[in-house]
Amino acid sequence: MRLAGRVIAIDPAGRVLLFGYDDPPPKGKHWATPGGGVEDGEDFYTAACRELFEETGWPDVPVSPQEAHLESNVQYSGYRKALIRQYDHYFVGRVPEEKRPLGEVAAMHTSDGIVGHRWWTLEELDVTEESVYPKGLADLVRRLRLPARQLLGGCPGERGGAGRGCAGRSRAVLLITDRIPAVRAARMRLEVVAERAVGQGDERHRGGAVDPAVWQVTADDDGRGVGGVEPVA
DSSP: OEEEEEEEEEOTTSOEEEEEEEOSTTTOEEEEOSEEEOOTTOOHHHHHHHHHHHHHOOSOOOBOSSOOEEEEEEEEETTTTEEEEEEEEEEEEEOSSTTOOOOSOHHHHHHHTEEEEEEEOHHHHHHOOSOEESTTHHHHHHHHTOOHHHHHTSOTTOOSSTTOGGGOSOOOOOOOOTTSOOOOOTTOOOOEEEEOOOOTTOGGGOSOOOOOOEEEEEEOTTSSSEEEEEEOO
């Protein structure tokens, strides 16, 4: 058994960074996110952040400590010369620029068996016939970026009629409280993207219109409420 921490690195345009590998069966040629084995004294998050830096050369990418996904698979271990089951724990990193080039990591890639890298759009992931890990990555990223109205099942202040609620021209800051349910799946904490939004006609939101912006909402420990709200740069 091998435990690993990994980072789903997403750029401002929603592309995902993947590394190419040409391993022995059962995985063979495939693409995977940055990441690797947990070392002594590390938790999954610490391992994921360290591996991201080692494999990209980026010291400044913010990684959320909220675990986004867990997946296991059987693969060949060159170190152990045997098939092992690996448990990958995924976190989300927000890369500050589009299609960011890698740092000076060529030697590390050679030693680690990385044979290429590529920024993938979600549409490319949808149609590719190549093997990609984690499975269903495009849909996972979409779930991590749900708009507020999907998270909430509607729009605050939506009372019917054209031009009201999310569709209204006037916008105000959406008040997010611990009573709003967060999206949660088994052993996952999902980050979702909420629009800075609306509430036309709602007394709580009076005070003037603001431009839309993007907010990150995280689930609390039991998944029944919102644990935190912060701007996404």
